[in-house]
Amino acid sequence: MKSTFLLSVGSILLMSANAHYFFDRLMVNGNWSEPWEYIRKISPQHTDNGNFITDYDYIIPVVDPTSLDLRCGRNASIAWSNPKVAIIHAGDRVGFAVNTTVGLPIEGATVMPWDRWPNLYHPGPATAWLSAAPGGLNEYTGDGDWFKILSVVGRTEQSEPPNDEYYWKHQWGAYQAKSWTFTIPEATPPGDYLLRFEHIYPLPVNSLQGSQFYANCAHIRVINDQTNIEIYFFVDVGDENYNISDFVEPKPAIEQAREGKRTPWHDLRSHSNIQG
Numbered sequence: 001m002k003s004t005f006l007l008s009v010g011s012i013l014l015m016s017a018n019a020h021y022f023f024d025r026l027m028v029n030g031n032w033s034e035p036w037e038y039i040r041k042i043s044p045q046h047t048d049n050g051n052f053i054t055d056y057d058y059i060i061p062v063v064d065p066t067s068l069d070l071r072c073g074r075n076a077s078i079a080w081s082n083p084k085v086a087i088i089h090a091g092d093r094v095g096f097a098v099n100t101t102v103g104l105p106i107e108g109a110t111v112m113p114w115d116r117w118p119n120l121y122h123p124g125p126a127t128a129w130l131s132a133a134p135g136g137l138n139e140y141t142g143d144g145d146w147f148k149i150l151s152v153v154g155r156t157e158q159s160e161p162p163n164d165e166y167y168w169k170h171q172w173g174a175y176q177a178k179s180w181t182f183t184i185p186e187a188t189p190p191g192d193y194l195l196r197f198e199h200i201y202p203l204p205v206n207s208l209q210g211s212q213f214y215a216n217c218a219h220i221r222v223i224n225d226q227t228n229i230e231i232y233f234f235v236d237v238g239d240e241n242y243n244i245s246d247f248v249e250p251k252p253a254i255e256q257a258r259e260g261k262r263t264p265w266h267d268l269r270s271h272s273n274i275q276g
């Protein structure tokens with residue numbers, strides 16, 4: 001009993017010292033969905049604390065860039081939660097909301113600022129991707145081709161005014177964002193897709209843990225009445241260093257991605273190769 005109690009306290013202390021997150025709500029037709037309504041549920045990390053599961057076990061990031069969990073989150077390579085499919089027209093605006101809790105508060109625990117105001121506490125780039133499902137979305141593991149439809153590095157009109165003293169973080173566009181919205185390209189062919197949103201905290205490889213990856217996937221069905229649609233794929237590679245001044249945005253840029261080069265998942269993962 002003593003060892004179990006000590007481990008539990010350790011988890012509480014660790015949770016209070018970190019500010020991690022996930023993306024559990026999708027914006028559809030200007031409205032935010034319920035948590036996990038359209039997004040694949042994730043699983044908690046493995047814990048040695050028996051049945052003592054906390055929010056921290058869900059929000060702890062993926063740190064292995066070779067893990068299948070990098071695609072859609074922990075244990076979300078298939079949709080065991082059977083989420084709904086959001087109907088979206090090409091050209092519509094969608095978005096992902098940040099959250100830090102799955103409803104497992106610890107009785108008596110200190111409420112941290114990021115619990116009151118969930119936001120992208122870490123600096124780093126944000127991207128969004130689409131991958132057409134060859135069959136049913138629930139069974140699709142995301143091992144097909146992907147194309148990027150959003151890249152956020154520096155500050156934009158959506159960026160939140162920074163409210164802390166960590167001035168070096170303020171360069172990053174997604175820093176402290178509570179949500180992020182973007183448009184499904186009008187040229188997207190009709191069909192069922194995984195819509196993946198990812199935020200990376202680009203720590204150097206020689207840091208304590210390495211870079212942190214936060215990714216979740218929504219199920220969407222794109223409606224498009226256009227004909228002769230061409231879809232553009234490209235490779236996303238580059239250095240994602242801790243300081244934005246050293247950051248090299250993956251090439252080519254979205255508006256230049258018209259060479260028709262497809263990006264299988266095993267090549268896409270190279271965009272997460274962090275250089276120390």
